[in-house]
Amino acid sequence: MTQQPAAPLDDQDFLRLDGQICFALNAASRAFNGLYRVVLKDLGLTYPQYLVMLVLWEHGTMPVKQLGRHLRLDSGTLSPLLKRLEAAGLIRRERSTEDERSVHAALTDEGTALRARAVEVPRRIAAATGFELEEIRDLQTRLSRLTAALDAASFDEEPGEEPRGGSREEL
Amino acid sequence: MTQQPAAPLDDQDFLRLDGQICFALNAASRAFNGLYRVVLKDLGLTYPQYLVMLVLWEHGTMPVKQLGRHLRLDSGTLSPLLKRLEAAGLIRRERSTEDERSVHAALTDEGTALRARAVEVPRRIAAATGFELEEIRDLQTRLSRLTAALDAASFDEEPGEEPRGGSREEL
DNA sequence: CACAATTCAGTTGTGCACAACTCAATGGCT
DNA sequence: AGCCATTGAGTTGTGCACAACTGAATTGTG
Secondary structure (H helix, E strand, C coil): CCCCCCCCCCHHHHHHHHHHHHHHHHHHHHHHHHHHHHHHHHHCCCHHHHHHHHHHHHHCCEEHHHHHHHHCCCHHHHHHHHHHHHHCCCEEEEECCCCCCCEEEEECHHHHHHHHHHCHHHHHHHHHHCCCHHHHHHHHHHHHHHHHHHHHHHHHHCCCCCCCCCCCCCC | CCCCCCCCCCHHHHHHHHHHHHHHHHHHHHHHHHHHHHHHHHHCCCHHHHHHHHHHHHHCCEEHHHHHHHHCCCHHHHHHHHHHHHHCCCEEEEECCCCCCCEEEEECHHHHHHHHHHCHHHHHHHHHHCCCHHHHHHHHHHHHHHHHHHHHHHHHHCCCCCCCCCCCCCC
16 A cells, blocks of 8 residues: 555554554454454353353363363453353363362353354354455454464574463464 | 255354354454564564554554544443553653643653564474465464454444444555 | 534443462362 | 372462543533
8 A cells, every 4th residue: 555666664664564464353343242242242241251151052061271271361361251151050070089179160041041142143253244254254364363473483483481280272 | 064055054054153153253263363462572563552653653643532542442442452552661651732632652762672673483484384475364364354354343233323434444 | 702513531349351379079099 | 118309280470451430620511
């Protein structure tokens, strides 16, 4: 758009460009969040809580650790979030008997029942955005590649970190 | 990937797909944030603070309101953020004399000087991700379109909200 | 001019993200 | 068996996002 064919980019251009892509991704994420906030209000869920419920609806009872791998969240985020879901009566948390360090998140009847009302969420989102399935798929693929690249990059930039278990499951 | 040519998607598929795109965008945003966190640590800036500084470096002194339009943030987010930037000595905040409701954010000498160290940030990010300029541009365009669509959608979904000034400036 | 509506920054309260930490349970190693 | 590093969940503290609100300054209208 503003780029002339033969004009080399200077520092100012790079900073401006950097701001643009940062901003675009940030804004898209927040805009998405905002739309879901509106749609999910009926269900009494926040966006991250919805993501947790989606995983549980699909996979059933699951230890917190594994939930964290799926959603790429650590216990510092999940613990209070799950506590709120439990307070809302949607899940139960029970210590594993075979490994008492582990806590399993399980759907309550109420949590299971909520799924019936959640099935309309994707429709409402899709209808609101007017996006084609293919378009969504394509964007998702690009974002996943971006995430993978950024992960690897963060890892390299980190001075001396421990390997942090590379066997992440893809959702 | 898992989609068969002739198989119609049922509710479960839609929920799973919804989880995937939500998750992908969320994860990408956080991964980006994480990489910037590492790179920006040297400058003593967080990612949103960096975005604010980028705007000020490019445009100079600017009222909080306008900053909010650029970054799509309201005073509830900007006020404490700017207070921290002021505490760090990077900006000054001064009430406008012509309109005492308005507060202008201005760079201090220290804030201006920080730009010299910030010019390497985009290079480090670019080097870390290995992305081509064109690829970044393309993604940015898609995300901007997505944001615009989501904005319009949120607006339509909102039961009865006030117009909320539609003259947003594009960064 | 007076008064009501609007605008702007700031505050409060809730929830998420993440680093750094605690603590108990576990598993490997001698 | 005894010791110690590791693992898993949770807590604490900081910062961001956003809704709802406050209060002061300004603007519009009669």
